[in-house]
Amino acid sequence: MTAGSPVAPVPVDLPEVLDRCRALVRPAMEVAVGGLHPWVGEMAGYALGWCEVGGAPAAAPGGKGVRPALAVLGAEAAGAPGRTGVPAAVAVELVHTFSLLHDDIMDGDATRRRRPAVWKAYGTGPAVLAGDALFALAVETLAGAPDGAAALRRLSAALADLLRGQADDLRFATRPWTGPGRVRPEAYRTMAEHKTGALLGCAAALGALLGGAPRATVDALDRAGRHLGTAFQVVDDMLGLWGDPAVTGKPVHADLRERKKTYPVLAALDAPHPAARRLAELLESDGDPAGAAALAEAAGGRAAALEEARRQVAAARTALAAVPLRAAAAAELDALPAFLLGRAL
Template sequence: MTPQTTLEDRRASARDALERCQALVEPALKEAVGTLHPWPRRMAGYALGWCEADGSPAATAGGKGIRPALAVLGAEAAGAPEEAAVAAAVAVELVHTFTLVHDDIMDGDERRRHRDSAWKAFGTGPAVLAGDALFALAAETLARGGGARSGAAVGLLAAALRELVHGQADDLLFEDRPWTGPEAVTLPEYLAMAAGKTGSLLGCALALGPVLAGAHPPVVLALTEAGRLLGTAFQAVDDVLGTWGDPRATGKPVHGDLFRKKKTLPVLAALSASTPDSRELAALLSSPAPLTEATAHRAATLMERTGARTATLTQARTLIAAACDHLTSAPLAPGAADELMGLSEYLLARYV
């Protein structure tokens, strides 16, 4: 992307990349899911956005396919063959969907992508089973389709999942920490958690195809670090949407993270401002009473007045710029590297 590239150019390039990668990956993804037992297969199809709970075709579109697209583009950037790109992308999307199913259970989120989350539609036990099936299928996909380097690829995926679990554990433990004082969650702690919970899988997505193709370690490292930074930026943007996002775009209630009193980057940024607004916000969040629509709206207003939304998006831009620096510093195929940077910028271009 040149400095003269417009915002709409970046959006169009990212949409083209997403559509191309989806057309390449979705047939193999559906073939893999088709090998599951019929019951978890239907739940997996629901979680992936292919069908409704009764098995009929989905009325709404599924996810945006960012992670499998990153896997394909990362593979292409390192000169990996198409079969390696597809195997990596299928495994990553299966794992991502598994984490969403289980994450909704842990967070008690009843809505995802404009409809009931998987546990709400099928029950907690069945949704756990479907998530387990997706995880097992991801490992099998790499083991069977990775060729001579499948062991290294499965190891990379397992390491990313271990880091993801570490980040998720920290995120859950943050819920019991106070909002203010010496035991409060700090911004560096939160960013480290986000790098594990979200960044680890995106780093794995960019690196899996190159690992399968036997790419040089510096290339794998550059792609991994770019993905980790991109994932952390993705979490920052997601946090903004969790407070101020339009339900028509997010598929979740407005102020959803505030109603759950979730410690997110904008909340922590607002509390660190040490202003009357941040002190009022701390009092609202520290109260044992649940937030109402009025108090959640007030909390969002206080956060806005501290500059928390702007600060969070600025942090996301900084992380994306650092990710692009890693991409430009590595010997990658020029066309694929440009697509990767365009898709990275698209994460912000959708919202700002």
């Protein structure tokens, strides 16, 4: 595939792609986690959806596996075998899980994927310990890969961005909904790119780096993943307001109760619509979250969020089209955005 050419029209069954990548990465994940202290390893397995408290095999499903798939597809897009990207996939998934353990503690989220969060199931201190262990294990895993030093530098930069985004997200909650100090949608986009996009971009870029891709290709995959991650976060915000908890595994309106600034609400507050003023008054009075969600939709917040997600997806596809990629892997990468947007439709 040449730079600037459209993605080849290869039929893609994305669930099958995710399953294939998961099957490639899971054994290496199990070996890595198996080297931890048994109790810490159990908490890690619980966080990853592999087991229940006490170590019995879990009936609950794990995550979607988007980040590991991006690392495998990044290697394949560079023309290398998918297994070349496995150390990157393992490292990024470990960092992602570490960030979720700490994120749930900071946000006070008691559930994740329809189960008690790790800190609720094992305690706050143990959950912090497990998160720290996963981060250390990610560094160890990547350090042993070919080009480990360059890969670690990229992972470190992505982690710095993730922490920057998390800091902004936490501070946004203390800022007013209206007035000079309010959070604008453009500030949200920067936060989302850092908090969510950095690690998705890192996954694809690390796979390509370990696959021997030139710097331009690695950077393009990083940009594409960042745009994809921003779209992912916007869609996640929509599901938090209007999704079905039985499907998403997340309590509806939790973000509003915690005064988190999400894209649909920020866009609604910016809209020249009568419902925007009523929304602002309700939010400032800490009123009914369900009513706030309804007003945000009436003011155009849901439509604006979906349009923003589509813009980010288009930017991701532009980045992918700018560099030469192996056609089959490029088509599989191109199928991911439709999957993410489909969750919100």
